Amino acid sequence: MxxxxxxxxxxxxxxxxxxxxxxxxxxxxxxxxxxxxFNPAELLLAAISACMIKGIERVAPITKFEYRGIEVRLKGKRQDSPPFMAEITYELIIDTDEDDHRLELIHSNVRKYGTIYNTIAAATKLEGIVRRKTD
Known part of the structure; x- marks a missing residue:
């Protein structure tokens, strides 16, 4: 471990x-x-984004996925009583010429193998989309 x-x-x-x-x-x-x-909630969101980017960095050479950049935009909704991150949504934006199927495969890999992603997804609602960067 x-x-x-x-x-x-x-x-x-x-x-x-x-x-x-x-x-x-x-x-x-x-x-x-x-x-x-960064406050604690922002650190949590940053940890998720770092996990997602690192996951892509790890798998891209293996799958020969070509990309020029990655951006992750996250939003968290906090419940007041009891205090709880009730929902996290994200938009994973990849600057790539890869086809839609390969783009979705990368997204699937991020969701399946991300340590922080899976930890948070087990504790709260975590949903998002992947899309290609457009100018």
Whole structure:
């Protein structure tokens, strides 16, 4: 089994920092919020998007899927009581000349083999579409 480790600590009432390996990210843990850092819900969405992009990076060389870029747009809906991410939707946009069938196969692979994707999908409604980037 793979294991992961992250350490986080409060800097002050306006924020915290999380570290892993040689990387560091500022966290929005200020009750009032802040615009220069990801809050916990945004970090969750970012983790899903990173999982999706990494999944494509992993499978593309194996399947010889050619692409120029990937964009993921996510939206989360939070329920207030009890606090819960009730729904997450996404749009996976791939800049590619591959046909629609191969585009859908990549999307299927992301849904089937993404660790974070599958973890979140088991806990809440997670739905989205894949589409080709158009100018």
């Amino acid at each position: 793979l294991e992961y480790a992250v350490e986080a600590r409060r800097i002050n009432k306006h924020g915290s920092v999380a570290k892993t390996k040689d990387a560091e990210i500022t966290l929005d843990t200020d009750v009032a919020g802040r615009d220069d850092a």
